[in-house]
Amino acid sequence: MQFTSEQRLDDGVLEREFILGEIPGTLWTPESAAPAPLILMAHNNGLPKREPRLVARARYTAAHGYAVASIDAAGCGDRPRSAADEQARADLRQAMRAGEPVDEIFESLVGPLVDMAVPEWRTTLDALLSLPEVGGPVGYSGWTAVGIRLAVAEPRIAAAGLFAGGYVPRAQREEARQVTVPLLFLLQWDDEGNPRQRALDLFDAFGSKEKTLHANLGGHTGTPWFELEDGCRFLDRHLK
Numbered sequence: 310m311q312f313t314s315e316q317r318l319d320d321g322v323l324e325r326e327f328i329l330g331e332i333p334g335t336l337w338t339p340e341s342a343a344p345a346p347l348i349l350m351a352h353n354n355g356l357p358k359r360e361p362r363l364v365a366r367a368r369y370t371a372a373h374g375y376a377v378a379s380i381d382a383a384g385c386g387d388r389p390r391s392a393a394d395e396q397a398r399a400d401l402r403q404a405m406r407a408g409e410p411v412d413e414i415f416e417s418l419v420g421p422l423v424d425m426a427v428p429e430w431r432t433t434l435d436a437l438l439s440l441p442e443v444g445g446p447v448g449y450s451g452w453t454a455v456g457i458r459l460a461v462a463e464p465r466i467a468a469a470g471l472f473a474g475g476y477v478p479r480a481q482r483e484e485a486r487q488v489t490v491p492l493l494f495l496l497q498w499d500d501e502g503n504p505r506q507r508a509l510d511l512f513d514a515f516g517s518k519e520k521t522l523h524a525n526l527g528g529h530t531g532t533p534w535f536e537l538e539d540g541c542r543f544l545d546r547h548l549k
Contacts, residue, residue, distance in 0.1 A: 310327050310328075310329045310436040310437075310439075310440075311327060311328050311329075312325045312326065312327045312336075313326045313327060313328055314326045318368065320368060320372045321339070321340040321372065322337050322338065322339060322340070322368055322371040322372050323337070323338045323339075323340075324336075324337050324368075325337075325338075329380075329432065329433055329436055330432070331383075331388075332380050332381070332382075332429050332432070332433060333358070333380065333381050333386070333387070333388070334358065334378055334379060334380035334381070334433060335358050335359075335364075335367070335378065335379050335380075336376065336377070336378045336437070336443075337367050337368060337370075337371035337376070337377045337378075338371060338376045338377075338442050338443070339371050339372060339373075339374050339375065339376070341374060343444075344441065344442060344443060344444030345374060345375055345376040345442065345443060345444060346374075346375050346376070346444060346445065346446055346447070346448065346544075346548040346549060347375065347376045347377075347378065347434075347437060347438065347443050347444070347445065347446075347447045347448070348370055348375045348376070348377045348378070348447075348448045348449070348450055348544065349378055349379075349430060349433075349434065349447065349448070349449045349450070349451075349459070349466075350363060350366065350367050350370070350377050350378065350379045350449075350450045350451050351379065351380075351382075351426070351430070351449070351450075351451035351452040351455045351456065352379065352385070352451060352452060358379040358380060358381050358386055359386075362530070363379060363451075366450070366537055367379060369537055369541075370450070370537075370540075370541060370544075373541045374549070375448075375541075375544065375548075376437070376442065376443045376444075378433065378437055380429065380430065380433055382422070382425060382426035382429050382430070382455075383422070383425040383426065383429060384421075384422055384425065385422070385426070394418065397414060397417050397418035398418060400414050401414045401415060401418060405502065411476070412476075415476050415478070416478055416479065419454055419476070419478050420478040420479075420480060422454075423454050423455055423458055423478060423480075423481065426455050427455060427458045427459055427462060427463075430455070430459060430463075431459075431462070431463055434447065434463065434465065438465075445465065445467075446465070446467040446468075446547075446548050447463075447465045447466055447467060447548075448466070448467060448468045448469065448470070448544050448547070448548050449466050449468075449469040449470070450469070450470040450540065450544075451470075451471075451472060452471075452472065453471045453472060453473060453477055453481075453511075454477050454478055454481045456469050456471045457471075457477070457481040457484050457485055457488060458480075458481060458484060460488045460489075460490050461484045461487045461488060466490055467490060467491075467547055467548060468490050468491045468492075468493075468543070468544060468547035468548060469488075469490055469491075469492055469493075470492075470493040470494075470495070470540050470543060470544070471492060471493070471494050471495065472495050472532070473494050473495055473496040473497070473500075473503070473508040473511070473512070473522075476502075476503055476504075476507070477507075477511060482511060482514065485511055485514040485515050485516070486514055486515070486516050487516060488515050488516055488517055489516050489517050489518070490517060491517060491519040491520070491543075491546075491547050492515055492517045492519070492520040492521065493520075493521050493523065493539075493540060493543045494508075494512050494515075494520060494521065494522045494523070495523050495525075495532060495536055495540075496508050496509075496512075496522060496523065496524040496525070497524075497525060497526075497527050497528060497529055497531055497532060498524050498525060498526050498527070499526060499527055499528050499531075500528060500529045501528050501529060502529050503529065509522075521543070523536060523539065
């Protein structure tokens with residue numbers, strides 16, 4: 310892991326860009342000298358790690374006492390996309406605008422993204438935990454499809470906060486039954502891009518004995534800011 314830049318932000322959080330092989334990422338760490346619990350913060354497919362809403366969540370969480378990392382997984386952010394991926398994205402947007410079925414298009418796009426992203430997240434986790442300022446336990450926050458696969462495949466994940474999306478690949482809908490870590494599941498009741506009932510069915514499928522659903526009125530990007538505060542309290546219960 311090679312750090313390529315760093316800056317101390319107004320809230321005292323240290324923000325550093327890094328490169329790990331072909332994986333670009335950002336690490337935010339608090340002022341505390343003690344090793345901080347780590348949060349892997351994944352954006353939704355295609356968004357860059359510098360997406361403003363993700364950066365704001367990362368900075369807030371780091372200021373609360375966590376090390377927070379985000380990466381641009383394969384095919385996301387500024388990383389190269391195949392012609393097939395670009396076509397699938399265009400087809401998905403067109404079908405959603407027209408109100409047409411999108412399951413198969415979504416499956417062909419997101420399924421491979423999850424398959425590529427999770428090994429890179431695990432490689433990144435190995436590197437991050439070797440840093441003296443980063444410790445365990447490890448939590449996850451963000452994109453539901455990747456979070457499900459990581460929670461099943463990575464035993465170091467101790468708790469997960471998921472942004473509920475109804476469109477989750479079939480493989481992850483099945484894997485949800487194997488998830489046993491504590492969960493906080495956020496649902497936007499009027500999400501224009503994710504069917505509400507599918508999200509509720511997914512929540513019901515999770516195998517976790519402790520799982521909490523927070524539902525708020527509003528569209529896909531309307532998650533209230535207070536959910537970030539509640540998310541940190543959830544992480545505190547399980548990681549500190």
